Amino acid sequence: MGRKYVSFTVGDGSYALPLEEVSQIARHEQPIEVPSAPAFVEGVINLAGEVVPVVHLRKRFGLPPGAAGRRSRVIVTEREGRRYALLVDAVREIVELDEANVSTEATSVFGLKAEFVVGIAKVRDSLLVLLDVFRILAASPEVPFREPGP
Amino acid sequence: MSAKPERAPFQLDEQKLRRAFLEEAEELLEKLGQSLLALERAPGDAELINEVFRLTHSLKSGSALAGLQRLSSLAHRLEDVFDAVRRSTIALSRPLMDRVFGASDLLHELLRRIGREGTDEGVELGATLAELETLAGLPGEGAGVLTAAHGPPTEEGARLDEFQRALVQEALDRGESIHRIEVRIDEAAELLYPRAYLVFNALETATNLIRSVPDMSAPPLEDARYRSPVFLVSSAWGAERLRELCSLDLISSVHVDSWDRGSLAASGLLEAEEYPPGQSAGRAAGEPGRAESPSVRVDTRKLNEIWQLVGELVTYKTHLVRVHDGVRRRSELEPVLSGEIERATDTLERITGEMQQAIMQTRMVPIAVLFRKFPRLVRDLTRKLGKAAELEVAGEETEIDRTIVEALSDPLTHVVRNSLDHGLEPPEERRGLGKSEVGRIRLSAQQQGGTIVIEVEDDGRGLDLERIRRKAGLPAEASREQITAMVFRPGFSTKDDVTDLSGRGVGLDVVATRIRDELRGEVELHSEEGRGTTIRLLLPLTLTILHSLVVRADRYRYAIPIRDIEQTVKVGAADRRPSPEGTRYNHQGADIPLLRLSALLQGAAEPPGDEAGPAPGEAAGVVLQQRDRRVCLIVDELVEEQDVVIKPVSDLLNPRRLFSGTSVLGDGTVLFILDTGRVVDVIGSGG
Numbered sequence: 001m002g003r004k005y006v007s008f009t010v011g012d013g014s015y016a017l018p019l020e021e022v023s024q025i026a027r028h029e030q031p032i033e034v035p036s037a038p039a040f041v042e043g044v045i046n047l048a049g050e051v052v053p054v055v056h057l058r059k060r061f062g063l064p065p066g067a068a069g070r071r072s073r074v075i076v077t078e079r080e081g082r083r084y085a086l087l088v089d090a091v092r093e094i095v096e097l098d099e100a101n102v103s104t105e106a107t108s109v110f111g112l113k114a115e116f117v118v119g120i121a122k123v124r125d126s127l128l129v130l131l132d133v134f135r136i137l138a139a140s141p142e143v144p145f146r147e148p149g150p
Numbered sequence: 151m152s153a154k155p156e157r158a159p160f161q162l163d164e165q166k167l168r169r170a171f172l173e174e175a176e177e178l179l180e181k182l183g184q185s186l187l188a189l190e191r192a193p194g195d196a197e198l199i200n201e202v203f204r205l206t207h208s209l210k211s212g213s214a215l216a217g218l219q220r221l222s223s224l225a226h227r228l229e230d231v232f233d234a235v236r237r238s239t240i241a242l243s244r245p246l247m248d249r250v251f252g253a254s255d256l257l258h259e260l261l262r263r264i265g266r267e268g269t270d271e272g273v274e275l276g277a278t279l280a281e282l283e284t285l286a287g288l289p290g291e292g293a294g295v296l297t298a299a300h301g302p303p304t305e306e307g308a309r310l311d312e313f314q315r316a317l318v319q320e321a322l323d324r325g326e327s328i329h330r331i332e333v334r335i336d337e338a339a340e341l342l343y344p345r346a347y348l349v350f351n352a353l354e355t356a357t358n359l360i361r362s363v364p365d366m367s368a369p370p371l372e373d374a375r376y377r378s379p380v381f382l383v384s385s386a387w388g389a390e391r392l393r394e395l396c397s398l399d400l401i402s403s404v405h406v407d408s409w410d411r412g413s414l415a416a417s418g419l420l421e422a423e424e425y426p427p428g429q430s431a432g433r434a435a436g437e438p439g440r441a442e443s444p445s446v447r448v449d450t451r452k453l454n455e456i457w458q459l460v461g462e463l464v465t466y467k468t469h470l471v472r473v474h475d476g477v478r479r480r481s482e483l484e485p486v487l488s489g490e491i492e493r494a495t496d497t498l499e500r501i502t503g504e505m506q507q508a509i510m511q512t513r514m515v516p517i518a519v520l521f522r523k524f525p526r527l528v529r530d531l532t533r534k535l536g537k538a539a540e541l542e543v544a545g546e547e548t549e550i551d552r553t554i555v556e557a558l559s560d561p562l563t564h565v566v567r568n569s570l571d572h573g574l575e576p577p578e579e580r581r582g583l584g585k586s587e588v589g590r591i592r593l594s595a596q597q598q599g600g601t602i603v604i605e606v607e608d609d610g611r612g613l614d615l616e617r618i619r620r621k622a623g624l625p626a627e628a629s630r631e632q633i634t635a636m637v638f639r640p641g642f643s644t645k646d647d648v649t650d651l652s653g654r655g656v657g658l659d660v661v662a663t664r665i666r667d668e669l670r671g672e673v674e675l676h677s678e679e680g681r682g683t684t685i686r687l688l689l690p691l692t693l694t695i696l697h698s699l700v701v702r703a704d705r706y707r708y709a710i711p712i713r714d715i716e717q718t719v720k721v722g723a724a725d726r727r728p729s730p731e732g733t734r735y736n737h738q739g740a741d742i743p744l745l746r747l748s749a750l751l752q753g754a755a756e757p758p759g760d761e762a763g764p765a766p767g768e769a770a771g772v773v774l775q776q777r778d779r780r781v782c783l784i785v786d787e788l789v790e791e792q793d794v795v796i797k798p799v800s801d802l803l804n805p806r807r808l809f810s811g812t813s814v815l816g817d818g819t820v821l822f823i824l825d826t827g828r829v830v831d832v833i834g835s836g837g
Contacts, residue, residue, distance in 0.1 A: 051812040053802045
């Protein structure tokens, strides 16, 4: 039995989150500005009275920010009561992946540190990186996200 | 017992039953603890013995149905013991009570395990089961094996036993009627037992069950025997209502016969070998007897959801009022229309206000739910410590937010334990001092305005102030208050020689910190040497709404809890003084740190007291107070006083932990609530 994932793109890479951790996908609107947040937090949105930070994944990944485009979306993800709204370049599709097709060996891919990569799957000739977003966001912003290039 | 897929409906019921049982079991165990304590004081009380028996019985049958075999077998053994006690085959002795208390602790432990891990494997029961078995004088059975219900298998028509007849008598004395309810389960039901059990469950909750045939509290028999179960219950309800109660899904017919005292005597039910036909359903007039206060169990999550929605409603109501004010000021509305809107918003305001009150009430529980465990705690601790103490409890009916109750349990336990351990002298010492040998501990609660005051008072030795003063290195002229404050200093109290001699202080700093940080409360201590100590916990009524002062710094708004504000002040140039540690402010003769709120929030990049911005002239300042420390925060504007609904703040937005929460205002503004304690610490430490 496969597990369902929501796949999306940030920069040139394709990533995915488990469907059960995604509570909402919305168009990107200008978030409310907040003080004393790290640079990759764009602001907050008000989701039924709850204040949810909007994380600019491009910035968090250390990519050039780029203006939010027509296809930009916000993916609201939730685990153990913590919620984040992730700003991504585009949402692609919902894919079902068999465990057999997911490589869970700790590897660094697209310059991401291995500890943030849950697995890598091959879908129609392209790589899909399964992310542990909660781990990424819990990590100190000072830690360089990308490993030094070759 | 592996279930096949087509048995899914049964599985579903079982899951539901298990959840319902776990909720209920906690309550049953609490009651059991109380009754046992009362029984220990009055060992001959037949009423109490029956009560304990009934509680163990309910625990046994509920857990068996929920598939919790181990829990059930332990409760079963306890039931056996009390069955023997009420039949006077064995006597209540002190060692017996100790075993029973031990077993009830084990029940608690099992329940905790199940709640946490979903299974009660891994708790050792064998020895306790065997012990109880011996006590009850039963032939030894394999430990952990669920045995058949005690007594002969109850057949419909079998005579009521002595206990059941006593139940009938008691019910009649209370003015209730006796009802025989025969239920027929629909042919369409795949399994009969779960259906029968649901009826049993409904009856057991709403009425006093005297017996069921087949015995629903025994382990399930062959399923076919549950086609038409018969229940004998007592209730003040009429037959019609009982019929409704039993008319559940897949129940094809319910037949109710009812008797009151007069008709029952004539019927000879109490003596007869069989239930005689009684007054038939519709004619059982004369009810309803007492006024009922019906209640239902509601998942707290559902309540929280409603609470959230009401919070939003209140917020947007405020927004609407503001918009209207704004429009009216620009007189774009004709007066008649404006009056209409005003009346409408007034009504809306009243309704939302009442709604908020009403929903608030659903969060409130009497503090008795928390106080309940203390008689047992005091009993056990006094024994362990070789002390004698009488616990007096007052104000149990005081209502408090249930989330506060949960968070309060540990700290309050700590305080009571402290009083017993360090406050009260041992009996010999008390005798020598001319005090009564039995110490007194008074646990009380009362509401004073928006605050709940909980007091733990003992008549023990009190604080040894002189000893503490020397230990803390305070000057001889130090005030009582200054010395007392030392016991709340972190680390101070852990010094063994102080705790041994002063007799108090273990962990009081920990208690105070938790009360302050988690519950936004305060802890006070009053002590008289040789006479005793009183510890007072001051708590807010609820944790969800904060009375605060909204201030502005740069473009952002912040809420400061009003209770932490000593004063708002105008800070003129003459009041400030630069110093190596940053700017200082002369507040009524005291020299305290001063910092601009925006500078604080921008972080350590700026040295404290370095005030970027328009300094000349007067600025608005807020003097914050935390214990004995004060700081002055400069803000750009004091906006207004407002009650804000507290929402959790994401770690991502709170890297320096300066906020304790967020709130969204009616116009969509996001507001951050300052964690005053943390702010004072950060400024005080110059970081």
